[in-house]
Amino acid sequence: MRKPVIVDTPYPTVWQTAKKMGVSRKRTLEIIKMVDESIARRQEKQKAELATARKKRLKTA
């Protein structure tokens, strides 16, 4: 197995990536909003699932 190659370049910002990929500023803002909302929804769902699992554990204990 070969050794991993070290990536040492700084993380690009969303704006740098959007510019490179030819995505407009307006569209980039829409994508940011969509991604942030999607992540927030997922995190809420995960929190709710954790809470349910905790309740179940307490009930059975």
Place this chain on the structure above:
Amino acid sequence: MPGAKRDSAFLNIPYDRDYENHFLAYIAGVAAFGLDPRATLELTSGERRLDRIFKLISACKYSFHDLSFVKLDRKSPATPRFNMPFELGLVVGWQNAVPSGHDWFVFESSRHRLQKSLSDLNGTDPFVYGPDPNGILREIRNALARHDLQPTAAPMGDIFENLKEDAASWILKKTGASSVFEARAFAELVVAARRSAQVLVPGLRKS
């Protein structure tokens, strides 16, 4: 490597509907490491295609070559797609003739398949990811490392899930693209993956 973008990685992968999740996994995995994926999907007409492909590859510091789809297609006459091994050959030839620090990685879904399909690469360890696209994330973690922020399985999986469950369908709807293998959809997926990485990779959370 004059002109090569140190934050760009060329994806040499099949553009096939059965491969959509694999494609999203590569975008997510590469983005988690702070690299922007590039692909021949971006190429528009103009110069000879081969010249444009080479220009795109040589503008990237890294390349990922997935040879798992080198197989006969369903359409008659049944023909294997040679583009992926050909583009890998371009990189290997280029790096042997004019070494410039470009790092290339061969990915396969099955162990020992490469020895059979491309024995000229004996001595090169492929990154074998198995049947599940999540294996691609694991193998990208085996291929790459960062000293500052090493992305772990959880955020990489979350970036992939975000692309797969939400971003891809939203982008297809908004752009009117019929698949993720269209230039505009690809460009927007890359931006979505970059934003996801910015939010989900611990230590990167700033605006």
